[in-house]
Amino acid sequence: RLGFTLSSFHCLQDEPATLDDILISCRATLKYAIKTAHPRYFNQLSTGLDMVGLAADWLTSTANTNMFTYEVAPVFVLLEYVTLKKMREIIGWPDGRGDGIFSPGGAISNMYAMLLARFKMFPEVKEKGMSSVPRLVAFTSEHSHFSIKKGAAALGIGTESVICIKADQSILVALVQGFVPFFVSATAGTTVYGAFDPLIAISDICKKYNIWMHVDGAWGGSLLMSRRHRWKLDGVERANSVTWNPHKMMSVPLQCSALLVREEGLMQNCNQMHACYLFQQDKHYDLSYDTGDKALQCGRHVDIFKLWLMWRAKGTIGFEAQIDKCLELSEYLYNKIKDREGYEMVFDGKPQHTNVCFWYLPPGIRYMEDKEERKKHLHKVAPVIKARMMEYGTTMVSYQPQGDKVNFFRMVISNPAATFEDIDFLIEEIERLGQDL
Amino acid sequence: RLGFTLSSFHCLQDEPATLDDILISCRATLKYAIKTAHPRYFNQLSTGLDMVGLAADWLTSTANTNMFTYEVAPVFVLLEYVTLKKMREIIGWPDGRGDGIFSPGGAISNMYAMLLARFKMFPEVKEKGMSSVPRLVAFTSEHSHFSIKKGAAALGIGTESVICIKADQSILVALVQGFVPFFVSATAGTTVYGAFDPLIAISDICKKYNIWMHVDGAWGGSLLMSRRHRWKLDGVERANSVTWNPHKMMSVPLQCSALLVREEGLMQNCNQMHACYLFQQDKHYDLSYDTGDKALQCGRHVDIFKLWLMWRAKGTIGFEAQIDKCLELSEYLYNKIKDREGYEMVFDGKPQHTNVCFWYLPPGIRYMEDKEERKKHLHKVAPVIKARMMEYGTTMVSYQPQGDKVNFFRMVISNPAATFEDIDFLIEEIERLGQDL
Numbered sequence: 001r002l003g004f005t006l007s008s009f010h011c012l013q014d015e016p017a018t019l020d021d022i023l024i025s026c027r028a029t030l031k032y033a034i035k036t037a038h039p040r041y042f043n044q045l046s047t048g049l050d051m052v053g054l055a056a057d058w059l060t061s062t063a064n065t066n067m068f069t070y071e072v073a074p075v076f077v078l079l080e081y082v083t084l085k086k087m088r089e090i091i092g093w094p095d096g097r098g099d100g101i102f103s104p105g106g107a108i109s110n111m112y113a114m115l116l117a118r119f120k121m122f123p124e125v126k127e128k129g130m131s132s133v134p135r136l137v138a139f140t141s142e143h144s145h146f147s148i149k150k151g152a153a154a155l156g157i158g159t160e161s162v163i164c165i166k167a168d169q170s171i172l173v174a175l176v177q178g179f180v181p182f183f184v185s186a187t188a189g190t191t192v193y194g195a196f197d198p199l200i201a202i203s204d205i206c207k208k209y210n211i212w213m214h215v216d217g218a219w220g221g222s223l224l225m226s227r228r229h230r231w232k233l234d235g236v237e238r239a240n241s242v243t244w245n246p247h248k249m250m251s252v253p254l255q256c257s258a259l260l261v262r263e264e265g266l267m268q269n270c271n272q273m274h275a276c277y278l279f280q281q282d283k284h285y286d287l288s289y290d291t292g293d294k295a296l297q298c299g300r301h302v303d304i305f306k307l308w309l310m311w312r313a314k315g316t317i318g319f320e321a322q323i324d325k326c327l328e329l330s331e332y333l334y335n336k337i338k339d340r341e342g343y344e345m346v347f348d349g350k351p352q353h354t355n356v357c358f359w360y361l362p363p364g365i366r367y368m369e370d371k372e373e374r375k376k377h378l379h380k381v382a383p384v385i386k387a388r389m390m391e392y393g394t395t396m397v398s399y400q401p402q403g404d405k406v407n408f409f410r411m412v413i414s415n416p417a418a419t420f421e422d423i424d425f426l427i428e429e430i431e432r433l434g435q436d437l
Numbered sequence: 438r439l440g441f442t443l444s445s446f447h448c449l450q451d452e453p454a455t456l457d458d459i460l461i462s463c464r465a466t467l468k469y470a471i472k473t474a475h476p477r478y479f480n481q482l483s484t485g486l487d488m489v490g491l492a493a494d495w496l497t498s499t500a501n502t503n504m505f506t507y508e509v510a511p512v513f514v515l516l517e518y519v520t521l522k523k524m525r526e527i528i529g530w531p532d533g534r535g536d537g538i539f540s541p542g543g544a545i546s547n548m549y550a551m552l553l554a555r556f557k558m559f560p561e562v563k564e565k566g567m568s569s570v571p572r573l574v575a576f577t578s579e580h581s582h583f584s585i586k587k588g589a590a591a592l593g594i595g596t597e598s599v600i601c602i603k604a605d606q607s608i609l610v611a612l613v614q615g616f617v618p619f620f621v622s623a624t625a626g627t628t629v630y631g632a633f634d635p636l637i638a639i640s641d642i643c644k645k646y647n648i649w650m651h652v653d654g655a656w657g658g659s660l661l662m663s664r665r666h667r668w669k670l671d672g673v674e675r676a677n678s679v680t681w682n683p684h685k686m687m688s689v690p691l692q693c694s695a696l697l698v699r700e701e702g703l704m705q706n707c708n709q710m711h712a713c714y715l716f717q718q719d720k721h722y723d724l725s726y727d728t729g730d731k732a733l734q735c736g737r738h739v740d741i742f743k744l745w746l747m748w749r750a751k752g753t754i755g756f757e758a759q760i761d762k763c764l765e766l767s768e769y770l771y772n773k774i775k776d777r778e779g780y781e782m783v784f785d786g787k788p789q790h791t792n793v794c795f796w797y798l799p800p801g802i803r804y805m806e807d808k809e810e811r812k813k814h815l816h817k818v819a820p821v822i823k824a825r826m827m828e829y830g831t832t833m834v835s836y837q838p839q840g841d842k843v844n845f846f847r848m849v850i851s852n853p854a855a856t857f858e859d860i861d862f863l864i865e866e867i868e869r870l871g872q873d874l
Contacts, residue, residue, distance in 0.1 A: 064486050
């Protein structure tokens with residue numbers, strides 16, 4: 001329940017609080033927290049709470065160190081090395097060669113990819129800025145994540161230079177207009193629909209025009225671990241860079257996002273500033289383990305240990321099993337509602353990921369003749385049902401409008417603790433809370 | 438000891454490991470971890486391990502949520518709001534008004550500041566990119582952190598457009614050359630020397646030329662909490678933005694970095710992309726609590742709770758006491774070595790922060806006549822002593838060259854668990870490990 005207000009807590013004071021007060025604060029914080037680990041919490045792409053992952057995060061907090069040098073994080077730096085290599089092997093790059101880093105979230109990973117693509121084509125941009133390069137243009141899929149545009153705005157490329165691509169026509173048009181296409185971001189698992197771009201076709205286009213191919217697999221990348229579903233990313237091995245967030249479909253505690261890069265050395269060249277107080281050249285170990293100069297960050301939180309320990313504890317087959325299970329649950333949901341009275345699917349066909357997008361039509365508007373009137377009513381249904389879900393505290397699902405489509409529910413499943421019964425419950429709960437609307 | 442190698446661990450396998458193996462991995466990870474909480478670990482600006490901070494971090498991991506919306510992190514969003522307001526009050530902005538965010542480290546906070554400054558002067562840059570604006574130039578202090586240049590490279594401004602400022606002459610020269618000065622980053626506590634730029638004088642210059650004034654107080658900002666030392670930041674209230682990392686001098690577990698901004702609404706305007714799947718406009722609560730669109734990140738780790746809970750547990754006076762104590766310890770070190778045989782100070786006068794920079798000259802080179810020969814030898818001393826410290830596992834101090842100065846030790850103290858005895862120990866240990874060099 002959202003009964004929480006600021007006044008429940010004392011503000012920050014000059015004097016210390018008592019231990020009792022501190023414990024009360026902790027209890028209240030947990031009480032009013034959203035229970036993201038609950039099997040009926042379907043609200044975001046990151047859900048669940050893996051016990052090994054949690055233990056690993058606690059150990060990480062206790063070690064309280066910084067990824068920027070091997071000197072102060074020898075174990076974590078090596079585990080990051082091992083894990084990134086394994087992820088590159090799974091992508092399909094020969095011998096797992098390449099580079100990579102764990103960054104604070106998929107948006108930053110995507111921005112890094114764009115930064116690398118620009119630097120690869122125009123290395124002088126680092127010193128001389130955008131005034132030294134021609135007008136650049138980036139392409140991304142129609143339903144790509146907003147971080148591609150955010151990145152373009154930050155990097156001084158501008159959101160107008162990000163074109164939502166439908167075919168290679170757009171690239172030709174850009175070339176004719178004198179722009180330089182430098183970056184294509186294909187999406188493997190869009191945020192709302194869970195759709196996968198055709199990576200092989202896109203890679204052919206990128207090859208033809210010599211453009212950096214990035215795959216934003218923040219959400220869908222984990223399907224690479226499933227023998228049943230990895231075909232959806234066929235062609236990913238042709239990418240120059242891949243974003244893959246284990247904190248989503250692999251249920252690793254937030255934050256855990258990897259950027260994988262095919263070319264070795266590029267990250268270092270792109271971002272290094274040789275700070276001599278950190279990256280001394282006369283240290284008594286192999287300096288290639290000092291990863292700090294690959295990043296825009298200076299200090300960098302240890303995000304690797306929870307993923308590494310979970311991987312040890314489950315094995316690759318354990319991740320595969322939990323991913324397959326979530327996809328099975330979403331197929332169960334899809335089959336259950338696709339012909340059920342009162343439901344309409346937002347897009348045709350079986351979902352490619354665990355995203356199931358649908359409208360629930362309460363009986364009162366189910367047979368309305370006036371299409372516009374019906375649409376207007378329908379738009380208000382999901383927000384009210386969602387608000388009621390939160391007031392009862394029974395479940396949480398996201399909703400949104402998209403283009404000309406009015407508010408619809410976007411179900412996603414990434415918590416392996418969810419069961420068929422939870423899916424049944426969700427449907428009943430939507431109908432219970434929405435029947436009077 | 439650095440006896441750790443990759444072979445100590447199994448690599449990632451298809452099959453799960455046993456619980457015993459998992460526990461062995463955890464033990465080995467802690468065994469070979471650098472003990473950053475040890476009172477004789479002086480290697481970085483972030484040290485120590487506060488028990489309340491650790492407990493808060495464990496609770497944060499358990500809650501496993503995301504700062505992007507109030508919907509999924511109601512308590513943490515409100516605590517961030519309260520804490521940022523308190524920090525702005527301490528800076529001295531009227532009624533603590535303004536804006537801010539916790540970001541993944543000081544480098545990102547500084548980059549945000551530069552991004553805001555550019556957007557403030559040229560809002561069209563967001564859509565149209567750098568090709569729509571004149572050649573920009575930024576100014577920063579001579580010994581500023583490398584993140585200012587990294588930020589400029591990433592944002593498409595270019596490192597050559599970052600000028601290390603000595604006086605307002607440089608601004609005049611830039612203006613004459615047709616550049617547009619848009620950003621001045623003053624440093625409150627430089628990384629190596631711990632020096633504070635004269636903020637009042639710099640703010641006068643910024644006002645005169647209408648330039649955004651940023652204060653990089655990642656390291657020195659915490660001195661604002663000390664009645665004895667806050668005069669070193671006099672003028673900070675005139676800044677447009679301030680970076681302040683509680684994970685450094687306030688010993689909050691990593692990561693915890695705040696960017697404070699004087700103007701309200703600017704962060705939102707600069708970075709928002711209106712993702713309708715996250716920031717639905719028909720939610721049943723005050724949408725201003727959805728902070729996600731202020732950031733470049735989409736998902737954002739909860740960094741606030743550990744700071745807020747420590748503040749509750751210590752009170753402002755508790756932070757003040759631990760900061761004052763660290764500065765007292767560094768003064769003790771300075772007084773002890775400034776005239777001691779075998780030591781030379783790198784810069785004149787009492788340190789302004791806890792940074793004490795010095796050379797240790799082993800007896801063998803102490804009286805060398807040939808200045809160049811002496812310098813050559815001296816350059817090798819600190820790396821060898823440091824390597825020996827790490828082999829014995831007794832203490833850790835950073836060293837580096839700077840400009841024409843050969844390798845020197847940079848002592849910093851940010852762990853309130855350190856004592857006068859630890860300082861005494863450090864001096865004896867340096868002499869023990871270095872006397873034969």
